[in-house]
Amino acid sequence: MIVLGIDPGTAALGWGLVDRTGGSLRLIDAGCLETSPSLGLPDRLLAIHRFLADLISRHEPDMVAVERLFFSRNAQTAFAVGQARGVVLLAAAEAGRTIREATPNEVKLAVTGSGSADKEQVGRMVAICLGLKDPPRPDDAADALAVAIWAANSERSDGPVATGSAVMDRAAVAPMARGESSYDRAVREALARDRKAGARS
Amino acid sequence: MIVLGIDPGTAALGWGLVDRTGGSLRLIDAGCLETSPSLGLPDRLLAIHRFLADLISRHEPDMVAVERLFFSRNAQTAFAVGQARGVVLLAAAEAGRTIREATPNEVKLAVTGSGSADKEQVGRMVAICLGLKDPPRPDDAADALAVAIWAANSERSDGPVATGSAVMDRAAVAPMARGESSYDRAVREALARDRKAGARS
Numbered sequence: 001m002i003v004l005g006i007d008p009g010t011a012a013l014g015w016g017l018v019d020r021t022g023g024s025l026r027l028i029d030a031g032c033l034e035t036s037p038s039l040g041l042p043d044r045l046l047a048i049h050r051f052l053a054d055l056i057s058r059h060e061p062d063m064v065a066v067e068r069l070f071f072s073r074n075a076q077t078a079f080a081v082g083q084a085r086g087v088v089l090l091a092a093a094e095a096g097r098t099i100r101e102a103t104p105n106e107v108k109l110a111v112t113g114s115g116s117a118d119k120e121q122v123g124r125m126v127a128i129c130l131g132l133k134d135p136p137r138p139d140d141a142a143d144a145l146a147v148a149i150w151a152a153n154s155e156r157s158d159g160p161v162a163t164g165s166a167v168m169d170r171a172a173v174a175p176m177a178r179g180e181s182s183y184d185r186a187v188r189e190a191l192a193r194d195r196k197a198g199a200r201s
Numbered sequence: 202m203i204v205l206g207i208d209p210g211t212a213a214l215g216w217g218l219v220d221r222t223g224g225s226l227r228l229i230d231a232g233c234l235e236t237s238p239s240l241g242l243p244d245r246l247l248a249i250h251r252f253l254a255d256l257i258s259r260h261e262p263d264m265v266a267v268e269r270l271f272f273s274r275n276a277q278t279a280f281a282v283g284q285a286r287g288v289v290l291l292a293a294a295e296a297g298r299t300i301r302e303a304t305p306n307e308v309k310l311a312v313t314g315s316g317s318a319d320k321e322q323v324g325r326m327v328a329i330c331l332g333l334k335d336p337p338r339p340d341d342a343a344d345a346l347a348v349a350i351w352a353a354n355s356e357r358s359d360g361p362v363a364t365g366s367a368v369m370d371r372a373a374v375a376p377m378a379r380g381e382s383s384y385d386r387a388v389r390e391a392l393a394r395d396r397k398a399g400a401r402s
Contacts, residue, residue, distance in 0.1 A: 041302075042294035045287055049295075075279040079270060082283020086246055087291050089284070093243035094250075101242075 001155065002028065004061035004097075005148025006052075007140050008084040010044050011035060014140025015052075017059055018130065020152040027130040028059065032140040045087050052091040064092035065151030067143070068101040100151040107143075110150040122146050202356065203229065205262035205298075206349025207253075208341050209285040211245050212236060215341025216253075218260055219331065221353040228331040229260065231342040246288050253292040265293035266352030268344070269302040301352040308344075311351040323347050 001021075007014035016030035033051050035044040056064070066088055069081060092099050105115040112125045123135030123142040129149050136142040202222075208215035217231035234252050236245040257265070267289055270282060293300050306316040313326045324336030324343040330350050337343045 040300070042290040042300050045291045046294040049291055069276075069280060075270075075276065078276040078279035079283040079286070082280040083287030083290070085280070086284030086287030089243040090246045090250055090288050090291070093247040099241070099243050 001063070001152065002059060002061040003063045003065055003148040003152045003155075004056065004059065005144040005146070005151065006064065006066045006088050007143040007147060008066060008081055008088050009140070010041065010048070010080050010084045011037065012138075012140050013048055013051075013084060013088075014138070014142070014144035015055065016136070016141055016145030016148050017055075017061065018145065018148045018152055020155075025129055025149060025152060027132060027136075027145070030136050030141040030145050032138050032144075041083070045083060048084060049087050049091055052088060053095070056091060056095045056097065061097060063098045063100060063151055063155065064088075065100040065102065065147045066092070067107065067147050068103050100154065102147060102150055102154075104143075107146050107150045110153060111146045119143075202264070202353065203260060203262040204264045204266055204349040204353045204356075205257065205260065206345040206347070206352065207265065207267045207289050208344040208348060209267060209282055209289050210341070211242065211249070211281050211285045212238065213339075213341050214249055214252075214285060214289075215339070215343070215345035216256065217337070217342055217346030217349045218256075218262065219346065219349045219353055221356075226330055226350060226353060228333060228337075228346070231337050231346050233339050233341040233345075242284070246284060249285060250288045250292055253289060254296070257292060257296045257298065262298060264299045264301060264352055264356065265289075266301040266303065266348045267293070268308065268348050269304050301355065303348060303351050303355075305344075308347050308351045311354060312347045320344075 002017060002019050005014075005016045005018070011034065013033045013035075014030075015033065017028035019026045019028050033048065035047050039047070066085065069078070069085075089099065102110075108117040108122060109115040111117075111129065112121050114121070117125075119139050119142070120135070123139065126142050126145045126149065127133070127135045130145065136145055203218060203220050206215075206217045206219070212235065214234045214236075215231075216234065218229035220227045220229050234249065236248050240248070267286065270279070270286075290300065303311075309318040309323060310316040312318075312330065313322050315322070318326075320340050320343070321336075324340065327343050327346045327350065328334070328336045331337075331346065337346055
């Protein structure tokens with residue numbers, strides 16, 4: 001199963017493709033689409049739409065997972081992110097893809113075990129989950145991959161997955177009865193290391 | 202010149218088409234697209250995009266004018282409106298149309314002479330500008346027509362029109378040297394009536 005994760009924004013849009021085969025996750029590709037501030041907003045949205053339509057038709061992801069935001073320091077940011085998000089959801093719907101939405105907190109909780117993890121911790125866990133030497137750069141790409149990992153693992157659980165605002169917690173991505181996956185092991189080990197590091201400091 | 206005005210929203214999207222020939226404005230059509238809450242957000246955005254793409258290809262407006270928002274009581278509303286707005290701007294950009302954006306205050310100022318006019322006053326002035334017996338219903342359609350009227354009249358001024366966030370004021374839509382248009386006369390008379398009514402109360 002291929003999942004495309006998106007961290008939406010008009011200036012910088014993070015994207016990440018992961019492939020889940022059984023319990024293991026693999027990075028396909030990731031990056032950050034930056035649109036020039038010299039372009040007007042409609043042209044930036046056009047660029048985002050074209051890029052995503054192309055990405056979806058090239059990789060044919062089974063699922064598109066998008067960060068869902070509820071809070072913002074200011075309405076301006078909310079409008080800007082909302083506009084990019086609308087175009088992302090449209091591109092996914094036009095291609096007939098399954099869409100999953102999660103709040104940043106849900107994603108952090110599923111990937112790091114803490115809803116309030118910082119960017120560094122998310123990047124580190126994304127690297128561990130995907131077997132990468134270093135956290136993906138830039139942060140937007142790492143965030144998009146975290147969303148993709150969340151979605152790929154939420155699909156893996158045996159129970160039905162609620163559409164849209166499925167609240168995932170660690171329990172839902174806990175090891176399955178038939179054995180711990182490489183993802184689960186990596187998370188468990190990383191969390192153990194974090195606890196040790198925390199205890200030392 | 203045909204102008205399509207849009208008052209964006211995911212649940213209800215107001216739209217209005219006006220035709221400007223010389224100094225006179227004429228209503229072509231207006232309405233409000235409501236999308237069912239039973240549809241998921243991506244499907245609502247898909248419906249909005251299809252509706253607009255169809256409307257634009259049928260009427261071939263020279264310009265698409267969209268309300269631009271800066272403030273919102275809550276971030277949720279800002280995200281929701283932003284998402285619809287992104288899809289509206291995308292549809293207009295895909296069709297290669299000229300796009301104008303104005304804040305509600307700019308629109309109210311240009312149509313009623315007051316940036317803080319209420320919905321009723323806007324509806325009344327839209328009816329007067331377009332020679333209608335009654336204000337258009339629902340309010341979303343009237344708001345969209347107000348945006349279209351703002352854009353149609355901002356284009357009429359002799360000076361260059363700034364793209365995007367052009368701040369229009371009454372001065373910019375003042376009577377042209379070669380005589381008062383029906384629009385200007387209607388606005389002037391309506392404002393005079395409003396002033397009289399205000400003086401009486």
